[in-house]
């Protein structure tokens with residue numbers, strides 16, 4: 001999911017909002033920047049929580065925010081990406097919803113076929129992100145304020161260095177880079193098509209993206225989620241609340 005969606009879900013799950021929790025909720029998607037992989041930031045939430053609890057308990061809201069984001073234990077990305085519904089093979093909500101747009105996304109983004117379903121699910125995520133940005137416009141400034149306050153925080157960055165140095169010897173966190181994940185403009189299909197094509201270049205060196213087409217498919221994706229994205233969010237917020245109760 002995209003940042004606003006993660007912050008919204010973290011607030012609903014934890015029943016409050018604060019800057020540490022907000023930056024924790026968006027942190028897992030920075031893995032690549034710090035030389036980590038998806039598994040390190042999405043599947044070690046429990047270890048990170050206990051590490052922080054033991055060493056820097058004042059940072060617990062960060063760990064809780066990250067737990068609501070991850071895939072194991074089951075946070076929002078589990079239900080959005082991995083599995084939503086009864087059958088494991090059905091994948092998460094965003095992958096299921098992306099089935100009708102796979103071919104157009106592949107063409108618009110100039111993608112190799114093996115990337116197309118994976119990248120198409122991002123369009124569903126962007127459509128949800130825009131809906132939340134319209135509904136709760138303050139989420140974006142909340143994220144900006146949390147990066148401003150904690151991006152360069154020495155205690156937080158050092159604690160993450162200490163935790164991840166168990167896996168890599170040369171990690172060096174600077175969470176102020178999180179601002180790359182937030183568009184400077186208002187969040188809509190135009191600004192996200194620009195941000196998304198930049199990310200395709202940064203992550204995969206993919207060029208030749210048709211931004212106008214990307215914008216159109218994001219708008220079309222909004223019609224695909226219209227009927228049930230609210231019930232998806234309500235259902236998973238309840239499930240994540242249950243998961244997080246073991247840590248609070």
Ligand SMILES: [Zn+2]
Nearest residue numbers: 001028029077
């Ligand atoms: Zn994620």
